[in-house]
Amino acid sequence: MLSKKFKIKALTGVFLSLALLFIYKEIYTLLFAVFLFYFFILYGITRDSEKYKYSNFTRRSKTLSRICLFFMLILIIRLFQVQVVDHKEYENMLIKQVEAxxxxxxxxxxxxxxxxxxxxxxxxxxxxxxxxxxxxxxxxxxxxxxxxxxxxxxxxxxxxxxxxxxxxxxxxxxxxxxxxxxxxxxxxxxxxxxxxxxxxxxxxxxxxxxxxxxxxxxxxxxxxxxxxxxxxxxxxxxxxxxxxxxxxxxxxxxxxxxxxxxxxxxxxxxxxxxxxxxxxxxxxxxxxTVDYFLQYILNEEVKKQYDNTKSEMGLGLVMDPNTGRLLASSIFTRSHQKNLKNQIIQSQYEPGSTFKPLIVAAAMEEGLISQNDTFDVGDGKIVRHRHTIRESSRHTKGILSTEEVLKKSSNVGMVLISDRFNNATFEKYLEDFGLGHKTNVDLPGELKPYMQHYSKWDGLKKNNMAFGQGIALTPIQLATAFSSVINGGILYQPYVVDRVAGDDGVVVRRNTPKVVRRVVSPKVSESMRTMLEHVVFDGTGKNAAIDGYRIGGKTGTAQISSPGGYLNGEYLASFIGFFPANNPQYLMLFMFLKPQADIYYNKFGGAVAAPVFKEVAKRIIKYNNILPGDVEYLGDFEMKVPEYISSEPMVEMPDLLGKGAREVLKMLGELGIEVEISGTGLVESQWPEKGTSLEKINKVKIHLK
The missing domain is CATH 3.90.1310.10 (Penicillin-binding protein 2a (Domain 2))
Known part of the structure; x- marks a missing residue:
């Protein structure tokens, strides 16, 4: 019979052999099982020598308990396999059943x-x-x-x-x-x-x-x-x-x-x-950047004139000239493609006379002309390269100052100004005004201005461009370039989106005014504002004037090009203006394509587009409660003295009731008396009263209603 020691050694040897094998094979479930059975058998061997000390019942009970223990070991081994060895597999099976x-x-x-x-x-x-x-x-x-x-x-x-x-x-x-x-x-x-x-x-x-x-x-x-x-x-x-x-x-x-x-x-x-x-x-x-209320005002007034003139297209835009922010835009067209095209950035037009201030500003910046220079336009026509260029009005004749060239919208005067440029310098300023490239407004589909390199120009090209022919621009490009003329000389990149934010209000992108370049000096810009204010005061833009407010602007009446020349009797009537003239906050451009009228001159920009500027500006003034507190006498105006003003110094306060603000300023301006104006419309009350001596009065107050 084998001894206990021999059995234990043999059992241990077998256990170690199997353990090494299962470790090598990485069969950890069997390794765990061998470990449990080793101690189970070892326990049985050590207790065999005592089996004769107990009764038969006790021996049977111990045998049964060992059998139960054996099956428990089997269960433990299985649990070990499920919970330890194969737990990932069973976990994935569970997830598949409950995860969605x-x-x-x-x-x-x-x-x-x-x-x-x-x-x-x-x-x-x-x-x-x-x-x-x-x-x-x-x-x-x-x-x-x-x-x-x-x-x-x-x-x-x-x-x-x-x-x-x-x-x-x-x-x-x-x-x-x-x-x-x-x-x-x-x-x-x-x-x-x-x-x-x-x-x-x-x-x-x-x-x-x-x-x-x-x-x-x-x-x-x-x-x-x-x-x-x-x-x-x-x-x-x-x-x-x-x-x-x-x-x-x-x-x-x-x-x-x-x-x-x-x-x-x-x-x-x-x-x-x-x-x-x-x-x-x-x-x-x-x-x-658009203000809904400004948009509503603009839309209503443009639509009204579009319908009244039976135009083929009518558009308007409002911009902040000091930042490039587009505040409102409105388009009406009879084209079937209207819902797939934004004429503000995707249609090009020859701008006509609204382009003239850019050339005048460029000439002044270059030192080629001054505000007081004069130009002899003769009988209203001039020949260049065997082509006759005429004034749009037969009354435009004789010698004109730079300011009068703009006020009377003289084509011949602009030709004479353009003669002082060489082609390279002329093109340089067009580039500086941003007319050689897109404005990069943050809207898709913007067209590039139609302009050739000066090496391809014929002899007449520069002269024609000086009064707005031979170059095609989108409205946004014209408005952007014009803004630089009147805002102090800075060209800004226009934009229509102010910011992008999440539902939580956190801003992820903010657009800010972007300076492209300086085009003209502040001094030239100031002179241009003054001259353009005179255009509205007593020039072609007088239909845009508002009593008590300083308005500047320029009319345009461009011929419409077609294959083989220009359409006879059809025009693009436009007006571009700004206010207040001394510190522009709003710039507005209006264009009406092919307006219809019985009278020839009622198709022009001064008759069609300028009144729309006036109506929109009046509603903006009312909407923003803008008071005419900045009104002052424009001493450099060349004004005719009305009949009611005597050549002798005024010594008594006149009756101002029922008169407009401009009329009041004309009457009191020469006396050096400060005028304080409140309200809009016509004079309702005045101080001092009619007949009061003005010898010791330094300030007059009037209220308009």
Missing amino acids: TYSIIGNRGKILDYRGKPLAYNSNIYTIAIDPTRVHGFEAAMDALEDIDKNHIKIGYKELKKNLASLAESKKYYKIIAKDVEEDKKEEIEALIKEKYKLKHNEIFFQKKSNREYYKKEIFSYLVGLTGYTQKSEDSKTGIFGVERGYDEYLRSRKITKKDIFTRSRFMKLPTASDELEISANGKNVYL
Whole structure:
């Protein structure tokens, strides 16, 4: 019989051999089993010598306990395998049973005006669908459908009930029962399903669809743009025009795919589900520089004149000349392509006389002319390179000063000014005014100005461009260049978006005024403001004048080019103006293409476009409560003395009641008396009273109403 020591040594040897083998093979379950059985057998060997000391009952009990222990060891080994060795595999099996993947699709960002009024936003509509295999035979679901049909929206319950059995038998898991359900109705039905009928297994479910809505689309569509489907966008809409396209990378929503642990019904998260940082799938909101109220005013006045003159196209824009911010823009056209084209940046026109101030400013900056220089325009025509250039008015003759060239809008005078440039210098200033390149306004589709290099010019090119022919610009390019003439000489890059922010208000992008370059000196700019103010005071732009306010501007009446020449009797009537003239805060440009009128001169810019400037400016003044406190006598005006002013010094206060502010300033200006004006309109009251001696009066107060 083998001794106890031999058995233990043999057992230990076998255990070590198997342990080394299983470690080498990385079979850790069997290694654990061998370890347990080694001690189990070792315990049995050490207790064998005592078996004869106990009774038969005790020996049987010990044998049974060893058998039970053996099976417990088997169970422990299995648990070790599941919990330790193969735990990853079983964990993945569990996750597959309870984990669900779902997607969150956000809304496209809103487009708002500067004050936060939504101009483009989203409205959600829903499709209601059922799972026929779950609804059929489920009384609560059928009752819910009947309730929906009777009390909420018509879904054709009776017909649906007839077909439900066949749909369920054919394993149809999806059946639409209603489309285009609005948000409030969806919430009613959802509450009914969950709270009253306790449906939790997607028997009835909703699918969201987001619609893009536009406020006052007829007013803002050219600027805000629209969305649509493209090849790249696949099944989701993307911006295809205007700000919608230019800022699409910020506006577009995101699709976030998430995983979480749910109950078997997929209806409720398990309490063990991990919470994650909430990330918004919504697009960012874009705030424009546009003011809705200014836009409304501009739109109404442009539309009125567009209709009155039966023009082919009418447009207007309002800009801050000191920053390049576009405050409002309005377009009306009879073109069928109007919804796919923004004429402010995508149509080019020969600007005509509104271009003349740029050339005058350039000549003054270069030192070629001064404000007091004179030009002999003769009988109103001049020949250059065998081509006769005429004045638009037969009354424009004789010797004109630089200021009068602008006031009378003299074409011949501009030719004489352009003669003082060489071609290279002339082109340099056009480039400086930004007319050789796009303005880079933050809207897609801007056209580059039509201008050839001076090496390709014929002999007449420079002369023609001096009065606005032979060069084609977009309205935004003309307004941007003109701003640099009157704002102190700085060219700014125009922009229409103020900032981009998330739903939480955090700004992710902010556009600020961007200086491109200095074009003319502050001194030249000041002289240009003065001369352009005189154009409105008693020149071609007098229809833009507003009593009590300082207005500057320039009219334009450009011929319309066509194959083989220019259209006979058809014009682009325009006016570009600014106020207050001494410190411009608003610049406005108006253009009307082919206005119709019985009288020839009523097609010109002074008759068509200048009055629109006046009406818009008056409404802006009222809207912003701008008082005429900055009115002062313009001593450098060459004014004719009215009949009611004596050549002798005035010694008594005249009767001013019923007169306009400008008339009052003319009457009192020469006396060196300060005039304080309040209100708008005509004089309602005055101080001192009529007949009072003015010998010791230094200040006169009047109130307009």
